[in-house]
Amino acid sequence: MNETFQNAPLVEIVAELRWQIPQLAAADQAGNPIQLPFALADNAMTVLFHRTTSAVGKQGFDRLEQLFPPSSSMPVLLPQMMYRYRRTDEVPVLAQIGPGMFSINALPPYKTWKEFHPYLEGGVEGLLEALTDKPELTVSLRYIDAFKHDLTSERDAKIFATEVLGFRLDLPPTLQARLTEGAQARMSFQVALPVPKMWMTITVSDGQLGTDSVVLMNTDVRIENVLPSDKQAILSALDNAHDLIHGTFLDMTKSIQDKLQSVPVAGDA
Numbered sequence: 001m002n003e004t005f006q007n008a009p010l011v012e013i014v015a016e017l018r019w020q021i022p023q024l025a026a027a028d029q030a031g032n033p034i035q036l037p038f039a040l041a042d043n044a045m046t047v048l049f050h051r052t053t054s055a056v057g058k059q060g061f062d063r064l065e066q067l068f069p070p071s072s073s074m075p076v077l078l079p080q081m082m083y084r085y086r087r088t089d090e091v092p093v094l095a096q097i098g099p100g101m102f103s104i105n106a107l108p109p110y111k112t113w114k115e116f117h118p119y120l121e122g123g124v125e126g127l128l129e130a131l132t133d134k135p136e137l138t139v140s141l142r143y144i145d146a147f148k149h150d151l152t153s154e155r156d157a158k159i160f161a162t163e164v165l166g167f168r169l170d171l172p173p174t175l176q177a178r179l180t181e182g183a184q185a186r187m188s189f190q191v192a193l194p195v196p197k198m199w200m201t202i203t204v205s206d207g208q209l210g211t212d213s214v215v216l217m218n219t220d221v222r223i224e225n226v227l228p229s230d231k232q233a234i235l236s237a238l239d240n241a242h243d244l245i246h247g248t249f250l251d252m253t254k255s256i257q258d259k260l261q262s263v264p265v266a267g268d269a
Helices: 044-057 113-130 157-163 173-178 231-252 254-260
Strands: 002-005 010-018 063-066 083-086 093-098 101-106 138-147 189-195 198-209 212-223 262-265
Touching: 010 113, 044 083, 044 093, 044 113, 093 113, 101 113, 113 231, 138 231, 157 198, 157 212, 198 231, 212 231, 231 254, 254 262
Parallel strands: none
Antiparallel strands: 002 262, 010 101, 010 138, 063 083, 083 093, 093 101, 138 212, 189 198, 198 212
């Protein structure tokens, strides 16, 4: 039995796949390597975008959006998402593709990993159909959480991370002595943690979501080894990354789970 939350702080889930693409060699007048605009890169990428549009369309991602004006004179540099695919059934899941990168994104109202999984699988299947050369892939999963005032009780990132999430954050005495009397220091920090076969990076900072001041927590898990272009290998890796993120989140937020309104569910949350 796992848990989901009626008052979840989740802003977005990003399952991302990356692969190496051929790049044209270029240098400036001093001989330093430079990054070429997409328009000058290998035309095979344009073919891939057309193949992907067809393949993910068959999986229900059939509303195409171009993420920059077709007539824009501004060069598009690598890496950058260039096309977005939404669903006509209004399910809050989308896919995106750029040179050497593809993602499946879940947006609120997100319910459970189990409900998201078929759309994740469809997106992966569509990409693999389009990638005829079957490259090795780098796989990562990212959760972006924004804790609003009802969850932080007006605490900033430093105090929330210390009192709720369990981090130990202290200023050196020399900085504490220089702090304005009665004021609190603000902190943004990142922790990179190697775990078996994965790297987990957690970034916590003060932020803004619309007009709300929030505490942002970005949890990013990257699979350590490259994977073959195999759907089951990719989905299994993403499942493992999800289990790590979900378990960590549950442990770190125990003291506010009454505010999160935790709800037990059968299967993965």
